[in-house]
Amino acid sequence: MKIPQFFLGVDGGATKTEAVLVDQNRKIIDQGQAQGSNTAIFGLTESANQVALAVKRALGTKKIKISASYLALAGVNTRDDNKNWQRAIKNHPYLCQVLDNPKIVNDTAAALRSGTTDKNAIVVIAGTGSNCYGRNEKGQEARSGGADHILGDEGSAYDIGSNILHSVVKALDGRGPKTVLVNLLFEKLKIESLDGLHRLVYKKPWNKTDIAQVAPLAEIAAEKNDKIAIGIIKSAADELALMIKAVAQKLNLEKKPYTIVKSGSVFNMPKIGNLLEKEILKFSPYAKFTMPKVSAATAAAYLAQEGI
Known part of the structure; x- marks a missing residue:
């Protein structure tokens, strides 16, 4: 047996x-x-x-x-x-x-294996942090991003959340334009003022994971045609696209068919995924996108x- x-x-x-x-x-x-x-x-x-x-x-x-x-x-x-x-x-x-x-x-x-077994493939992770990794049919590997929140994490939920917090503070103290992100953030955190936000953020203080939790507000605000939120969404998509492009160039995949796995909570925000795909298809017209299957x-x- x-x-x-x-x-x-x-x-x-x-x-x-x-x-x-x-x-x-x-x-x-x-x-x-x-x-x-x-x-x-x-x-x-x-x-x-x-x-x-x-x-x-x-x-x-x-x-x-x-x-x-x-x-x-x-x-x-x-x-x-x-x-x-x-x-x-x-x-x-x-x-x-x-x-x-x-x-x-x-x-x-x-994360790559969760979406494909193709020999020419790239995964872009955009969860709390961000990272990008790929391989080609020759067995070569390449990476971009993944430098964590002090040196990187562009396009991640942390990055989006941090931009939301900065935009809210600027709107409240007069350095930036008004944004519906203020009300959305206050409602989510059950606070009523900048002082309340300051106390909440620094009491613990917040870490990378805490900051990432406010990221979904960008999609909600963008749905309301908020210019600040739309800018944050576009910036995140552009940064993730840069990671994919860097890996694709290192592996000589730009003009070849290859699979891109989109992994992580950021892709629960459809606007980011849609903008990312449009940008990549300008660069790699034969690329195809997929989400994790397991x-x-x-x-x-x-x-x-x-x-x-």
């Missing part, structure tokens, strides 16, 4: 961490979620704890041996990042018991299986 095999995939970002367990037939056995695990926001110790919690919730009390595991984590951008994660897992009281030599990569790899954690589990 053939011994069953089990594969674990983990997708960790700024907002949440998800673990998915599949069998050799790619049937989802179970899954678990925890809070974010981006080390740039939460630090390595807390991020490892959240990965452990998601994995523990996926495995439950099952007495099984994981054949292979694949961890796709935001913030893993360098060899040092990878080494730090490997060390953290070996030193973690739970993860060291359940994960044997896990594959640890940036979250873009699973979760990134499920894709990571598939990659764990495919890596054996």
Whole structure:
């Protein structure tokens, strides 16, 4: 009798961490979620704890041996990042018991696999943060963005949220034009003044994830024909387009057919996705767009299986 095999995939970002367990037939056995695990926001110790919690919730009390595991984590951008994660897992009281030599990569790899298996493909992630990764039929890889919120994250929910907050403050103190974003923000946060906003933002203080939560207001305000919001939306779409163009040029894909996977919460705002597609098709007329077909954690589990 053939011994069953089990594969674990983990997708960790700024907002949440998800673990998915599949069998050799790619049937989802179970899954678990925890809070974010981006080390740039939460630090390595807390991020490892959240990965452990998601994995523990996926495995439950099952007495099984994981054949292979694949961890796709935001913030893993360098060899040092990878080494730090490997060390953290070996030193973690739970993860060291359940994960044997896990594959640890940036979250873009699973995001790409979630939408396509095409050899010429690019994924643009626009969630709390932003990143772009691609590969071509020669096996070459390229990246752009992904420098996190101090050096980058253009076009992300954080970027959009930050622009909203700055525009609201300028409108309130007389440095900028009026915008319906003021009322929308006050209503969302249940505040009534600039002082109230200041107290709320700095009391904790807000982090990247908190700022990203206000991003959807840009789409609502743009629907009301608010010029400030329309400008924020266009800027985000333009920045994401620049990332895709940079990767496509590095891989010599501009004039070839290739697939672009749009991944992340920002693409729940249709205006950004529509503007992005129009801009890219001027540059790459044979590009086609798709959305993820499975979760990134499920894709990571598939990659764990495919890596054996």
